[in-house]
Amino acid sequence: MIRKILQASSLLFILLFAACRSAGLVANGESVEMQAVIDLVCGTEDQAGCVSRICANEAECPLFAALSDQTVFDFIETNSECDGCNTLEFPPELGIGKCIEYQAAEIPSGWTTTFWVSDNCSFRYGSPSESRISVEVSSGSMQIERISPEVEYIQNPEYCRVVADCYNLSGSGVPFTGCSNKLYAPLNWSGYYAGDDCGCVSNRCIEN
DSSP: OHHHHHHHHHHHHHHHHHHHHHHHTSGGGOBOOHHHHHHHHHOSSSHHHHHHHHOSSGGGOHHHHHTTBHHHHHHHHHHHSOTTOOOOOOOTTTEETTTEEEEEEEETTEEEEEEEEOTTOTTOSSOGGGOEEEEEEETTTOOEEEEESOHHHHHOTTBOSSGGGEEEEEETTEEEEEEEETTTGGGOTTOEEOOSSEEEETTEEEEO
8 A cells, every 4th residue: 555655656756857947948837828929920911821831730830839939939029020131121030030941850859940040131240149048848749848948048048057158249330239148149240259358257248
């Protein structure tokens, strides 16, 4: 009897751990409503036609699943506006807004959707396309399994774990203006470089 209780307790613990792990895959436990995702990708006109062109099945769409994470959604929404950039909006099949491109690729466990800031943002001297986020979703459940880089890097431009995560913000004749992590540095309007001016202290890129 005791053995059965212990087995049941162990099974319950495993199930609870799995549930917590799954919940933790979405940053801060926050997810985005499907309609908000569709509005971001498709705009407000002919959404049904847009969705049908992008996804064979809305409920199993790797692009929509990837954007269901609040942190990823916020980054894409912010950078899709491309402030100060004179470029046309992408058709939804190719990009989001004016300055986000994406590609969904099938992998053995499901799908990987990769987003990057387009080089169409040519007013920057950096290399915006180096700012990439990849989101893996499982087939069937379409749950997010992995986000790269980790959400801490996406949420905070100064977040770091090691010195190599940090870059100096400067270039094109502009003096040093601060430090940033590997995701946000390529978005610096004046450029960036790896050097000794920035270090990683208490998970923050700061000037040495």
